[in-house]
Amino acid sequence: MPPPVRIEQPASELLGRIVDGWTVTRKIERPHGSTGGHFSIGYEVESADGSRAFLKALDYSSAMRRPDVAEVLNAMTAGYQFERKVLDECERRRMNRIVRVFGAGTIVDPSFLHAVNYLIFEPAEGDVRRALDAMAHFDTAWALSTCHHAAVAVQQLHLGGLAHQDVKPSNLLTFGVSLAKLGDLGRVSKRGAEAPHDEMPVRGDRSYAPPELLYGQVDPDWTVRCQACDLYLLGSLILFMFTRTQTTAEILRRLPTPLRPGIFADSYDRVLPYVINVFDEVADAFEAQLHGQRAAELVDHFRALCHPDPAQRGDAVRRRRGQNPYDVQRLISRLDVLCHDARAGYLRKGSP
Amino acid sequence: MTAANREVDRQVIPRWRDLSATIEHREVGATRRLPLGPVPAHDLEGLTARSREFQTHRSLSFAADLLSASIVVGVTPDTRDAAQLVVADAASPAMLTQTARWILRQADEVTDATTAATEPSDERRLDIARLRRGLRANPRNAVRWAELARNYVNEGHQHKAESAIKISVSMAPYDRYILRSAVRLWVHFSQPQEAARTLRHARSVVLADPWLLATEIAASSETQIPSRNIKRGREMVDGAFHPPIALSELTSALATIEMQAGSDRKARKLFRSALVDPNENSVAQAEWASGRLSGLDLGDEQMGLSAEARARRFADDDDIDAALRATWEWLADQPFSTAPATFGSYLASMCGRFQDGVTFAEAGLRPNPRNALLLNNLAFSQANLGDLEAATATLDMPTEIEGAMRPTLTATRGFVAIRSGDAERGRTLYRQAIDTMPTDVNRLRAELMLAAEEARLGAPEGDTLVAAVLAAIARVSNPQLRKWARYAVANASTGGTVTIRVNAENALSETQVLHLAKRPRGIAE
Numbered sequence: 010m011p012p013p014v015r016i017e018q019p020a021s022e023l024l025g026r027i028v029d030g031w032t033v034t035r036k037i038e039r040p041h042g043s044t045g046g047h048f049s050i051g052y053e054v055e056s057a058d059g060s061r062a063f064l065k066a067l068d069y070s071s072a073m074r075r076p077d078v079a080e081v082l083n084a085m086t087a088g089y090q091f092e093r094k095v096l097d098e099c100e101r102r103r104m105n106r107i108v109r110v111f112g113a114g115t116i117v118d119p120s121f122l123h124a125v126n127y128l129i130f131e132p133a134e135g136d137v138r139r140a141l142d143a144m145a146h147f148d149t150a151w152a153l154s155t156c157h158h159a160a161v162a163v164q165q166l167h168l169g170g171l172a173h174q175d176v177k178p179s180n181l182l183t184f185g186v187s188l189a190k191l192g193d194l195g196r197v198s199k200r201g202a203e204a205p206h207d208e209m210p211v212r213g214d215r216s217y218a219p220p221e222l223l224y225g226q227v228d229p230d231w232t233v234r235c236q237a238c239d240l241y242l243l244g245s246l247i248l249f250m251f252t253r254t255q256t257t258a259e260i261l262r263r264l265p266t267p268l269r270p271g272i273f274a275d276s277y278d279r280v281l282p283y284v285i286n287v288f289d290e291v292a293d294a295f296e297a298q299l300h301g302q303r304a305a306e307l308v309d310h311f312r313a314l315c316h317p318d319p320a321q322r323g324d325a326v327r328r329r330r331g332q333n334p335y336d337v338q339r340l341i342s343r344l345d346v347l348c349h350d351a352r353a354g355y356l357r358k359g360s361p
Numbered sequence: 362m363t364a365a366n367r368e369v370d371r372q373v374i375p376r377w378r379d380l381s382a383t384i385e386h387r388e389v390g391a392t393r394r395l396p397l398g399p400v401p402a403h404d405l406e407g408l409t410a411r412s413r414e415f416q417t418h419r420s421l422s423f424a425a426d427l428l429s430a431s432i433v434v435g436v437t438p439d440t441r442d443a444a445q446l447v448v449a450d451a452a453s454p455a456m457l458t459q460t461a462r463w464i465l466r467q468a469d470e471v472t473d474a475t476t477a478a479t480e481p482s483d484e485r486r487l488d489i490a491r492l493r494r495g496l497r498a499n500p501r502n503a504v505r506w507a508e509l510a511r512n513y514v515n516e517g518h519q520h521k522a523e524s525a526i527k528i529s530v531s532m533a534p535y536d537r538y539i540l541r542s543a544v545r546l547w548v549h550f551s552q553p554q555e556a557a558r559t560l561r562h563a564r565s566v567v568l569a570d571p572w573l574l575a576t577e578i579a580a581s582s583e584t585q586i587p588s589r590n591i592k593r594g595r596e597m598v599d600g601a602f603h604p605p606i607a608l609s610e611l612t613s614a615l616a617t618i619e620m621q622a623g624s625d626r627k628a629r630k631l632f633r634s635a636l637v638d639p640n641e642n643s644v645a646q647a648e649w650a651s652g653r654l655s656g657l658d659l660g661d662e663q664m665g666l667s668a669e670a671r672a673r674r675f676a677d678d679d680d681i682d683a684a685l686r687a688t689w690e691w692l693a694d695q696p697f698s699t700a701p702a703t704f705g706s707y708l709a710s711m712c713g714r715f716q717d718g719v720t721f722a723e724a725g726l727r728p729n730p731r732n733a734l735l736l737n738n739l740a741f742s743q744a745n746l747g748d749l750e751a752a753t754a755t756l757d758m759p760t761e762i763e764g765a766m767r768p769t770l771t772a773t774r775g776f777v778a779i780r781s782g783d784a785e786r787g788r789t790l791y792r793q794a795i796d797t798m799p800t801d802v803n804r805l806r807a808e809l810m811l812a813a814e815e816a817r818l819g820a821p822e823g824d825t826l827v828a829a830v831l832a833a834i835a836r837v838s839n840p841q842l843r844k845w846a847r848y849a850v851a852n853a854s855t856g857g858t859v860t861i862r863v864n865a866e867n868a869l870s871e872t873q874v875l876h877l878a879k880r881p882r883g884i885a886e
Contacts, residue, residue: 046516154820178426179414215404216411216430221434252456253422258429259456262463265381282533283389286504287379289495294456296498305498312499321501356455 019121020068029112031129048072048085054129056059063133067126087205088127088195095171096248102169106162108133108182108192110274133182133192137250140183146209147358149351152250153307155181155189157344159246161301163239166336170200171243172235175213176242178249198235213238217245217257220284220317223270226277228316228319236335237319242338244314246348247307248291251358252298256291256315261318284317301355310340370621371649373579373614375572376642376695377511377545378540380504386640387606388572389538404434412439421450425457428464441468471720490514503533508541514697514852517728519550526697530559535566537573544580549697553583555848568593571603575610582618591618596761598634605638613643620650641694652677668694672704679844681712688721697728699735706738710745711848737773744777752777768794772807779814787814802842809849 011135016022023033031054048071052064067089074083096110099286110127137155141147159181166173173180175196182192195214198204210227219241221228226233245256261269268283292315296308316322323334351358368692376386383389408430416439424443447453447461459595491847492509496502506529513522526543533539540560547556560567560577567573574594581588588594597613616631632650635643636659646665650668651657664670668690675684685705692701702725708716722739729735736755743752756774775790781845791811799802809830816823827850834846 012515138420139418142418142422168884178422196669211404214407214430215401215768216407216433218433249425252454253425254454254456255429258432259460259720262432262460265389266385267384275389279536282503282536282539283380285499285502289499289502292498293495294459298454298456312461 014119015122017122018068018070019116019118019123019303020316022121023052023064023066023116023125025048026116028054028064028127029114029129030118031062031064031112037063048081053132061132065128065130066116069123069125084205084292088122088125089128091197091205092128092197095194095199098169098199099166099194102165103115104162104165106158106165106190107194108190121187128131130192130233131184133184133190135183136191137178137181137183141250141253148331149357150348151186152353152358153188153344153348153351153356154283155183156243156247156250157341158189159191160337160341160344161245163243166191166197167236167239167335167337172198172200172231172239172240173199173242174235175217176239176246177214177217177255178246179245182250198231200231200235213242217242217255217314219319220235220260220270221277222259223257224273224277224280225270230332233319233333237335240314240323240335240337241319246309247311247314248295249334252295256288259291259294260284260287260317263290274309288315288317297355297357301354303350306343307347307356310343366520371617371646372546372582373575373610373617373646375545375576375579375610375644377514377542377549377697377856378694379508379511382694383538388541388640408434408437411438414444415439421447421453421457424461428457428460431451431464432458432460436464436468436822440464442871444468489516496753501532503529503536503539506532507539510546511542511697514546515728517730522546523550535563537566537570538574541576542592544576548580548583553580555581557584557586571597571607571611575614578611578614578618591615598631606640608641609635609639610638613639613646617646617650625654627655629656634639634789636663639663639666641669642665644760645673648673655858657672669701672701672708676704681708681714685714685717692724696724699725699729699732701725702729703734703738706735706742707832710742713848713851715742715745719746731759731761733762733770735767736760737766737770740777741773744773744780747780749777749781753781764800768797768799768807769803771797772810776810776814779818786820801837802839804858805830805837805842806845809834809846813849 021036029167032057033052034051036317037051037053048068050066050068052066054062054064056062067085069082069085069248072078072085075081091112093113096107096113099107100110107345109131110128112127113133114127116125117129118124135255144151146255152341159176163173163176173191173194173196175193176191180191180193181189183189183322198207198212210225215223219238228237248259249255264283264287266272268280273280292308292312296304297312299307309345313323315326324332324336324339325334327339328334347356375388378386380389386837396471411427411430413422415423417423424446426444427439429436429509431437431443439560441464444461444464447457447467453461489512491511492505496505496509496846506525510522510525510529513519513525523546526546529539529863530543540563543559544556547553547559557577557580560573563573569595574590574597577590578594579589580853594615598608598615610633612631616628616635617808619625619631620628628650632647632654636647639647644659644667647657648659648664648667651659652673652682659674664674668687670749672684672687675681675687678684685708688701688705692705695701702721705721705726709721710714719739719742719772722735722742722876725735726732726739738759740752740755743749743755756770756777759768762770771790772794775787775794775852777787778784778790779787781787788811791807795804795807795811798807798835812823812826812830816827831846834842837843
């Protein structure tokens with residue numbers, strides 16, 4: 010009798026199965042924002058009461074095709090375990106601007122070549138990119154409110170000793186018009202704990218990474234290395250919401266070739282004056298896109314969040330007082346005020 | 362009128378341009394470059410994911426995301442498509458459209474990522490108001506402070522420029538561009554001690570960076586205290602650890618020291634080494650030195666790098682139009698510097714191009730309103746154009762007169778007085794000037810001018826005087842002075858007083874006539 014045929018890529022064969030009480034109803038082309046999404050497959054799942062969720066299944070078989078299979082498998086499993094722990098921590102701390110996890114576990118099936126790890130998340134409508142594209146007219150108040158939610162998410166993580174490291178438009182998920190949450194905690198770093206990706210100088214998406222990391226300057230202090238990175242990414246998100254550009258790309262395209270990362274063969278300190286100079290050009294260009302009495306304030310927040318020098322980044326007042334400058338509580342309050350001001354017409358994008 | 366080609370000593374003081382132009386001249390950046398390595402696999406996977414998302418959605422945000430990733434990580438086959446979508450979409454935010462256009466420009470023009478061009482420098486130049494506004498928003502931008510200082514220097518605001526450069530240096534005390542800018546500023550304001558002081562605190566950086574070491578040696582040459590780092594400079598040049606472009610200025614500075622010490626052979630060897638892969642300043646230095654050092658030939662390619670070098674070469678060759686064009690280019694490159702304006706106003710006036718002389722002098726006076734030499738040259742050209750009122754007003758303007766300049770200004774006052782009809786006062790002033798001229802060359806120049814004016818006035822002894830001065834000039838071994846005399850005679854002839862030329866040339870011996878007979882190009886018969 011021939012041995013039974015086993016499914017070689019089980020993560021992509023979950024349609025119709027019941028996982029953790031959820032029925033897998035539809036495969037999603039790409040999971041909403043996930044670094045390393047090429048190693049996971051997304052599904053829409055439905056519970057008995059009709060509520061929906063998103064299931065992310067880890068595709069170990071895709072790793073099998075890699076020449077560095079052991080390394081990739083190790084990274085995937087370690088990453089999965091770490092993300093689960095972090096999500097549990099977020100649940101425990103009631104971080105309401107972080108995408109909630111409804112379940113996690115392992116599907117073991119005799120017909121599968123190997124087991125499949127999964128995570129079930131609350132379902133998002135999409136990410137902010139889709140929401141922006143769907144708008145007939147840009148809504149400044151909505152953009153600011155979304156940035157506000159992202160800032161709250163970052164603050165919640167930071168207060169829990171976590172840093173997201175991969176804040177970007179594709180990871181900011183929308184839930185209706187008035188709510189946005191931060192997803193994909195796959196690159197989170199935890200103060201005092203080792204994460205599987207800690208060895209990588211750039212943990213999140215390189216195309217959004219702050220310049221100091223692109224030049225290989227990794228600060229030994231976790232707060233400077235990780236929280237300052239989150240602030241930069243938050244600032245870059247603000248820029249994206251208003252201009253669809255992002256800070257790192259705008260800096261690099263203005264930076265003369267000999268000074269670009271990967272070419273400049275000296276320390277970050279040496280190139281910093283030039284990075285600051287082009288960053289100011291980016292901030293000036295951003296300011297030129299905005300109008301209204303509050304435009305300058307928003308650009309000031311952007312300047313503080315994305316300052317190329319991590320030692321100058323963040324809240325200058327808190328720094329002067331000897332407090333953690335990467336605390337974004339004040340920014341959260343100001344974004345809230347700006348959101349109200351935008352509704353009153355004191356801040357808008359486009360022609361004056 | 363004074364300041365002839367190569368009469369003034371030249372040091373390899375760094376040029377001062379805006380950052381983009383300085384980078385184009387390859388003077389900024391690490392002295393070594395990293396070879397471009399492969400893009401890490403996980404970054405490529407992220408980029409592929411962005412491409413796939415763009416293919417699925419084909420909308421503005423996804424196109425924008427792909428464009429950003431392409432700038433940072435690398436271009437994909439979909440990048441151009443995404444850029445075109447952005448440019449075509451009227452709803453694209455202006456900043457995104459600019460980025461998309463930039464990507465399209467790069468895709469059209471650049472094939473090698475290592476030589477990707479920067480934006481055209483004109484787009485990057487900022488005026489004082491914009492720089493100040495930007496610095497209000499972020500005062501901790503050392504490059505902008507330096508750029509503000511450069512703009513202030515160009516506008517002649519010395520104190521504001523000094524404050525701005527001090528702030529810049531305090532923010533980036535070890536940065537090559539900032540330090541070289543500061544040195545250039547202090548030398549421009551005739552404070553070489555301050556220039557040397559600026560570099561003192563950054564000693565460790567200076568000793569490791571050939572660009573800064575060259576600056577330190579050149580700046581010290583401007584003071585009375587020679588650099589203590591010449592030996593270190595020689596070691597660096599001999600070690601050849603840095604690429605030739607990085608060593609170019611340092612080698613030129615050392616060559617200049619050797620030349621001034623009379624070691625022509627060593628100087629020649631060093632200059633040749635500096636010209637292996639030179640920057641603009643090194644070419645200019647070598648061309649200047651070639652007037653004093655035989656066997657130092659610069660090729661067309663090297664000359665093409667430096668407007669100053671071309672200006673000097675064309676002036677030597679009596680190709681006046683080309684020399685003046687190159688001088689304009691030199692002045693546009695270093696608008697604050699008195700050197701191109703002085704050179705241009707002198708050359709133009711010497712050749713009877715007095716209107717050009719006025720324009721050069723005025724351009725130089727904008728950033729240097731009290732420069733006595735430029736005021737002198739302006740007044741001389743104005744007087745020759747018949748605008749005696751303007752010439753008098755120019756000479757009455759407040760100046761910073763150094764001792765050596767005083768007799769020159771007195772001579773020009775004499776010239777203006779004679780042209781104004783007060784010949785007696787003119788003669789007196791000329792005599793005063795001639796008696797106090799610090800060098801024979803200047804004295805002979807003034808004597809020839811006075812003699813030519815006497816001849817022009819029809820004074821009986823005029824022709825004899827001219828002949829005597831020309832004879833004296835012929836005895837002095839100074840090609841620049843002889844050239845000047847030749848043009849002076851030619852100018853006199855174009856003024857309609859043919860007699861002067863005939864008589865002057867008749868008064869010379871046969872040998873002396875040989876020196877003067879070569880008619881300069883561009884001078885009308």
